[in-house]
Amino acid sequence: MDIGIVTPSLKSKGTNLIFKAFKKHAVNVKKIKISSLSLDLTAEDDVIQSLFHRRFGNVVPDGIISRGIGIRKTKKIFFRVDLYRAMEILGLNVINSPKCLELATNKMLCSVMLRKSKIPTPETLVCENDKIALNAFKLLGGDVLLKPMYGSKGIGITRIQDAGFAEYIFYSLSKLDETFYLQKFYPHNHRDIRVFIVGNEVVAAMERVGDNWKTNLAKGGIAKAATLNSELEELAIKSSEAVDAKVSGIDIIDTESGYMVIEVNAIPGLSGIQKTTKVNIADTIADFCIKQFRR
Secondary structure (H helix, E strand, O other): OEEEEEEOOOOOHHHHHHHHHHHOOOOEEEEEEHHHOOOOOOOOOOHHHHHOOOOOOOOOOOEEEEOOOOOOOHHHHHHHHHHHHHHHHOOOOEEOOHHHHHHHHOHHHHHHHHHHOOOOOOOEEEEOOHHHHHHHHHHOOOOEEEEOOOOOOOOOOEEEOOHHHHHHHHHHHHOOOOOEEEEEOOOOOOEEEEEEEEOOEEEEEEEEEOOOOOOOHHHOOEEEEOOOOHHHHHHHHHHHHHOOOOEEEEEEEEEOOEEEEEEEEOOOOOHHHHOOOOOOHHHHHHHHHHHHHOO
16 A cells, blocks of 8 residues: 655654554555645656656555645645645545645635534634724624634734724735634633544544633643543534544634634644543554545
8 A cells, every 4th residue: 555645844743653653554655745746737647646756656646644735825725725636636535635624724614614514613704804804803892813814823813802903903914915814702711622533533632721812732832631521522523524524633612602613623733632642643543544545
């Protein structure tokens, strides 16, 4: 079996944990930097082989593991998602699928899918007009999170609580042709829960505690093992299914209004949550993917 792990960074901890997990099996696995890929539709031989520059020789890989698209400008985001879609069109089995990557990576589409699936999530408004954004700020209670449409690790998320500051920010960003993804802020005691799902099963869960409303480990949050009740397990699995994910990390906050899903991660990090559980998450991912690729 030949498997490729496509990643924005060959040094990624999560990528390397999964790579080592695959090496335990009798498979030929290769790490491939996504920026090195090119789709040569003039190639006389197999387009797939040209896409991977013959890293697999004359063999077409049995499956591709997507480890992300990287934080890049919008045009490159579209190009990289479309590369995964091209792989699928050409007959490759990709986990997570291009459909999943598109739905989960784009916060607006993710919110639409959560709402469609009747999953509790903070009230959200998305627009490109600064005046509509300012009105949304007021409608959402004057305490909102402004999030980049694409991104992870809490990078670029800003909490806005002042109307004057909101007007200035929205006006300034509109001149840069930015869009506005605004979400009502819910107090959550500086805590949230990350649930790691493989297939349709919960593999591990951790509670993240921050010094402020940002709980991301990349922002200084501290992780510890979490025990889930049946409501949380069901909510996490349903959220993963909403974006057609096979491997996902679901972020949930506990508010006075109940549990709310704030994000579905199609490329969840491994190193942080692995420290909170005895389950080898990378091995679980590798075992699952190999079974999927053999179908």
